[in-house]
Amino acid sequence: MLLFIGVLFFFDRGLLAMGNVLFLAGVSVILGIQSALRFFLKPKNFKGSIFFVAGVVLVVWGWTFIGFIVELYGFWNLFSAFVP
Numbered sequence: 001m002l003l004f005i006g007v008l009f010f011f012d013r014g015l016l017a018m019g020n021v022l023f024l025a026g027v028s029v030i031l032g033i034q035s036a037l038r039f040f041l042k043p044k045n046f047k048g049s050i051f052f053v054a055g056v057v058l059v060v061w062g063w064t065f066i067g068f069i070v071e072l073y074g075f076w077n078l079f080s081a082f083v084p
Helices: 002-008 013-031 033-040 046-061 064-082
Strands: none
Touching: 002 013, 013 033, 013 046, 013 064, 046 064
């Protein structure tokens, strides 16, 4: 929800960063920390994980639009296998 509000408020850096942190925390709570780490560090998912983390870093550094696009690419690489 915070990611959506951050985009609505013209890529607000604070809201996007909080949304990213809460997304990662939610995945860790749902899957467990070890399973989440195994998921993100699988060789098949490594490219998506790198792009997602790079996007988070870019958002925190202030390059919100470019960071958000990089995050979306990483998110798609990570979770595209779940889409039918």
